[in-house]
Amino acid sequence: xxxxxxxxxxxxxxxxxxxxxxxxxxxxxxxxxxxxxxxxxxxxxxxxxxxxxxxxxxxxxxxxxxxxxxxxxxxxxxxxxxxxxxxxxxxxxxxxxxxxxxxxxxxxxxxxxxxxxxxxxxxxxxxxxxxxxxxxxxxxxxxxxxxxxxxxxxxxxxxxxxxxxxxxxxxxxxxxxxxxxxxxxxxxxxxxxxxxxxxxxxxxxxxxxxxxxxxxxxxxxxxxxxxxxxxxxxxxxxxxxxxxxxxxxxxxxxxxxxxxxxxxxxxxxxxxxxxxxxxxxxxxxxxxxxxxxxxxxxxxxxxxxxxxxxxxxxxxxxxxxxxxxxxxxxxxxxxxxxxxxxxxxx
Numbered sequence: 001x002x003x004x005x006x007x008x009x010x011x012x013x014x015x016x017x018x019x020x021x022x023x024x025x026x027x028x029x030x031x032x033x034x035x036x037x038x039x040x041x042x043x044x045x046x047x048x049x050x051x052x053x054x055x056x057x058x059x060x061x062x063x064x065x066x067x068x069x070x071x072x073x074x075x076x077x078x079x080x081x082x083x084x085x086x087x088x089x090x091x092x093x094x095x096x097x098x099x100x101x102x103x104x105x106x107x108x109x110x111x112x113x114x115x116x117x118x119x120x121x122x123x124x125x126x127x128x129x130x131x132x133x134x135x136x137x138x139x140x141x142x143x144x145x146x147x148x149x150x151x152x153x154x155x156x157x158x159x160x161x162x163x164x165x166x167x168x169x170x171x172x173x174x175x176x177x178x179x180x181x182x183x184x185x186x187x188x189x190x191x192x193x194x195x196x197x198x199x200x201x202x203x204x205x206x207x208x209x210x211x212x213x214x215x216x217x218x219x220x221x222x223x224x225x226x227x228x229x230x231x232x233x234x235x236x237x238x239x240x241x242x243x244x245x246x247x248x249x250x251x252x253x254x255x256x257x258x259x260x261x262x263x264x265x266x267x268x269x270x271x272x273x274x275x276x277x278x279x280x281x282x283x284x285x286x287x288x289x290x291x292x293x294x295x296x297x298x299x300x301x302x303x304x305x306x307x308x309x310x311x312x313x314x315x316x317x318x319x320x321x322x323x324x325x326x327x328x329x330x331x332x333x334x335x336x337x338x339x340x341x342x343x344x345x346x
Contacts, residue, residue, distance in 0.1 A: 259272075
């Protein structure tokens with residue numbers, strides 16, 4: 001008899017799909033904790049094995065569905081992504097290999113000496129090299145990631161999102177139109193600078209909660225929003241992750257390892273200073289966007305879980321802004337409005 005742990009799962013669609021796949025009714029479906037997305041995940045247990053069922057919007061498996069398009073392109077270039085076991089496109093169901101519950105985030109926090117996790121972070125860099133260089137070189141492939149980009153318009157949208165949800169809605173800051181105009185000029189310069197950088201396929205959300213560890217290997221998830229962009233976008237996501245506290249030394253080690261592996265792939269060496277200048281500019285943009293996301297979860301659905309990540313992420317922004325005198329106004333606005341000292345305990 002099928003054991004379902006949620007009434008919402010007791011539908012003919014779930015039942016028929018899983019029954020047809022296993023040829024049996026002796027399976028169990030266990031809801032998994034949700035993340036910040038609209039996707040729902042369930043662990044499906046049958047006999048001694050387990051899988052993960054992803055439930056999302058109905059789709060057509062025509063090579064343009066982002067989740068499968070990116071997954072197949074990454075797998076083609078040996079990026080360690082979950083295997084697709086079965087799917088039911090018209091009902092938005094995809095049955096996947098179960099990668100377990102051990103994230104890179106958990107591995108980081110399980111030891112007082114966080115550098116114990118460094119080898120696993122280097123494995124995450126190895127996968128990033130495959131994404132940035134192996135997958136990006138295959139330009140004849142019909143992966144949807146090649147069709148969208150972190151251009152100045154998209155990057156600016158993310159900055160606007162940060163302003164709207166953090167500064168305007170969450171904190172209700174009273175900023176004059178003149179100051180706002182000057183701030184948006186800074187946003188525009190940041191985005192145009194990043195847009196001028198060479199573009200490679202970016203995972204887009206390459207942080208410790210989207211990197212699983214299974215049998216000692218890193219496995220990559222949540223890649224469906226991949227698009228073209230500067231290599232620093234993913235590196236900031238990993239090394240300036242809001243969910244962990246990577247030290248400056250550890251972060252530097254990861255960047256040095258990345259650049260060494262890049263050179264090993266036959267790409268020309270880059271100036272460390274030039275690379276780091278773009279890295280810090282990208283840090284301002286990416287971290288501010290993350291703040292907007294954390295604030296929006298509260299603004300839109302009263303979800304307080306992510307507010308605790310705002311202070312540490314704002315400090316990352318501060319350290320990066322201080323590298324550039326031309327961005328001083330942005331730093332001053334955050335300082336004068338108390339963002340650096342706010343604990344966001346609503």
